[in-house]
Amino acid sequence: MFAEMAKAHQPKCQFRGSDQKYFQQWKNETLPQVLSTLGKNPPSCDPNAHFVAEWQHDGLRKQRWQIDINPWLSAIMDVNFPGDLQAGEKRPAILICIGHDYQNGRKSKMGNAMPDRAPNAQVPPGAYGHHLAKEGFVTFGIDWLGLGDLNDSQKPNHNSANGNRDWCNVYYLHSTMLGMTNLSINIAHAKAAIDFAATLPGIDANALGVMGGSGGGTMSLWISLCDERIKATEIIVYSDLFAHFGFRDVNYCGMQITPGLFDLVDLPDLQGLMAPRPLLIDIGARDECFRLESAMECFRGVEKIYKAAGAEENLQLDLHPGGHHWGGNKSAKFFRENLK
Numbered sequence: 627m628f629a630e631m632a633k634a635h636q637p638k639c640q641f642r643g644s645d646q647k648y649f650q651q652w653k654n655e656t657l658p659q660v661l662s663t664l665g666k667n668p669p670s671c672d673p674n675a676h677f678v679a680e681w682q683h684d685g686l687r688k689q690r691w692q693i694d695i696n697p698w699l700s701a702i703m704d705v706n707f708p709g710d711l712q713a714g715e716k717r718p719a720i721l722i723c724i725g726h727d728y729q730n731g732r733k734s735k736m737g738n739a740m741p742d743r744a745p746n747a748q749v750p751p752g753a754y755g756h757h758l759a760k761e762g763f764v765t766f767g768i769d770w771l772g773l774g775d776l777n778d779s780q781k782p783n784h785n786s787a788n789g790n791r792d793w794c795n796v797y798y799l800h801s802t803m804l805g806m807t808n809l810s811i812n813i814a815h816a817k818a819a820i821d822f823a824a825t826l827p828g829i830d831a832n833a834l835g836v837m838g839g840s841g842g843g844t845m846s847l848w849i850s851l852c853d854e855r856i857k858a859t860e861i862i863v864y865s866d867l868f869a870h871f872g873f874r875d876v877n878y879c880g881m882q883i884t885p886g887l888f889d890l891v892d893l894p895d896l897q898g899l900m901a902p903r904p905l906l907i908d909i910g911a912r913d914e915c916f917r918l919e920s921a922m923e924c925f926r927g928v929e930k931i932y933k934a935a936g937a938e939e940n941l942q943l944d945l946h947p948g949g950h951h952w953g954g955n956k957s958a959k960f961f962r963e964n965l966k
Contacts, residue, residue: 628873629869629873629874631873632868632869632872632873632874632888633869633873635869635888635889637888637889637890637891637892637895638889638890639652639655639656639659639660639890639891639895640891640892640895641894641895641898641927641930641931641934643934644930644933644934645934646934646935646936648934649901649931649934649935650935653899653901653935656890656891656895656899657851657899659890660851660887660890660891660896660899661851661852663807663884663885663886663887663890664806664807664809664810664813664848664852664884665801665802665805665806665807665810665884665885666804666805666806666810667806667810667811667813667814668696668697668806668810668811668814669696669697670696670814670817670818671694671695671696671697671818672694673693673694673695673818673821673822674693674694674700675691675692675693675822676691676692676693677689677691678690678691678692678702682709683737683738684737684749684756684760685709685760686706686707686708686709686737686756686759686760687706687707687708687709687711688704688705688706688707688736688738689704689705689707690702690703690704690705691703691705691822693768693818693819693822694818695768695814695815695818695819696811696814696815696818699776699815701768701769701775701776701815701819702732702768702769702774702775703766703767703768703819703822703823704732704733704736704738704755704766704767704768705764705765705766705823705826706736706737706755706756706759706764706765706766707759707764707828708759708760708762708763708764710762711764711828713827714827715828716828716829716830717762717763717764717828717829717830717833718763718764718830718833718834718835718961718965718966719763719764719765719766719823719829719830719831719833719834719835720755720758720763720764720765720766720834720835720836720837720961720965721765721766721767721816721819721820721823721834721835721836721837721849721856722735722736722754722755722758722765722766722767722837722838722842723767723770723816723836723837723838723839723842723843723845723846723849724767724769724770724773724774724838724841724842724845725838725839725840725841725842725843726773726794726840726841726879726881727739727773727774728772728773728774728777728779728780728793729774729777729780730774731769731770731773731774731775731776731777732755732767732768732769732773732774733774734750734752734753735752735753735754735755735756735767735838735839735842736753736755736756736765736767737749737750737753737755737756737757737759738756739753751951751952751954752839752951752952754837754839754862754952754954754957755767757954758837758957758958758961761958761962762962763835763961763965764823764826764828764829766819766823767819768815768816768819770808770812770815770841770845770881771793771794771797771808771811771812771881772792772793772794772796772797772881777793778793779793792879792880794808794879794880794881794882795879795880796880797811797880797881798879798880798881798883799880801880802885807880807883807884807885808880808881809844809845809848809881809882809883809884810884812845812881813845813848813849813852813853816845816849816853817849817852817853820834820853820855830965831855833857833965833966834855834856834857834965835856835857835858835859835860835961835964835965836849836850836856836858836859836860837859837860837861837862837957837961838860838861838862839862839863839864839908839950839951839952840862840863840864840915840950841864841879841881841882842862842864843861843862843863843864843865844864844881844882846859846860846861846862846864847859847861847864847896847897847900850900850903851896851899851900856903857903857904857964857965858903858904858905858906858960858961858964858965859900859903859904859905859906860905860906860907860908860957860960860961861897861905861906861907861908862907862908862951862952862953863908863909863910863913863915863916863950863951863952864916865893865897865907865909865916865921865922865924865925865928866893866916866917866920866921866924867892867893867894867920867923867924868887868888868892868893869892870917870920871915871916871917871920872888877915877916892927893924894923894924894925894926894927894928894930894931895927895931897924897927897928898927898928898930898931898932901931901932901935901937901940901941902932902935902936902937902940903940904940904941904942904960904963904964905928905932905940905941905942906942906943906944906956906957906960907925907928907941907942907943907944908944908946908952908953909921909922909925909943909944909945909946909953910946910947910948910949910950910951910953911945911946911947911948912947912948912949913949913950914949914950915950916950922945925943928941929941942956942960944956944957
């Protein structure tokens with residue numbers, strides 16, 4: 627029933643125009659409605675930052691901090707500084723958004739989840755928070771609810787009250803009971819991380835980007851829509867249509883949705899609301915989560931919106947021959963050009 631309903635559904639704010647006047651009116655009317663589905667934000671608080679450690683790794687200077695992200699929760703933040711960063715120098719910085727890595731969380735993308743205990747073990751290709759720091763950017767990341775150090779099932783919590791249920795879905799129920807969503811909470815946490823990162827020596831707070839894959843692609847998109855400080859965005863393997871990856875394949879969770887979202891827009895519209903800001907989209911030709919056919923249909927929809935906005939040059943595609951992971955072919959050049 628739900629699959630058939632989704633196939634027949636036409637979002638009421640779906641983009642149907644072709645010129646800049648239509649685009650501007652559409653964005654002005656649609657974005658506030660979309661953002662209203664997030665619900666309330668948790669209260670903010672002072673970071674009360676606690677410095678944990680600093681170490682050298684593969685030519686990078688790495689730090690770990692603990693910061694408060696709302697009055698009831700703190701998070702661990704990893705920061706990667708380029709090895710050639712000079713005292714007093716400031717560099718563009720990129721917030722690294724993780725997907726559903728329940729065990730390692732942010733560490734897998736920051737290059738701190740090593741395959742073994744050898745000090746010189748090779749950093750995996752998908753650790754873009756590490757590799758972009760090697761390209762000269764400062765990178766930083768925290769965990770989202772239910773992932774990494776915020777996974778209640780892992781030490782030091784050992785909480786198994788969720789049984790065999792996804793923590794993302796349990797937290798979605800908790801959040802909506804309080805008038806919030808996982809996304810509204812995680813976005814507030816991302817803003818707290820950005821606020822603190824902007825105070826660190828070496829970071830240019832006027833040159834901030836964001837990137838992330840899968841569920842991290844969801845977060846990269848929503849953070850950009852909610853925070854104008856983000857100047858450039860890379861969405862990695864999060865392109866599809868809600869009727870396909872959501873209703874047909876059941877390939878989403880409470881971390882990625884808000885009440886009534888599909889009533890308003892489909893994913894191409896949601897990504898298109900980014901226009902005219904610079905956007906790089908990675909699609910894997912062999913992606914096992916998001917089928918190439920509908921992923922490209924999503925991209926063509928975004929392309930149509932950027933064209934109508936007069937911002938075709940600000941939209942890029944990295945269609946790589948791999949699976950559900952980062953392409954890595956255009957990222958450094960994209961952020962270098964757009965975070966000057």
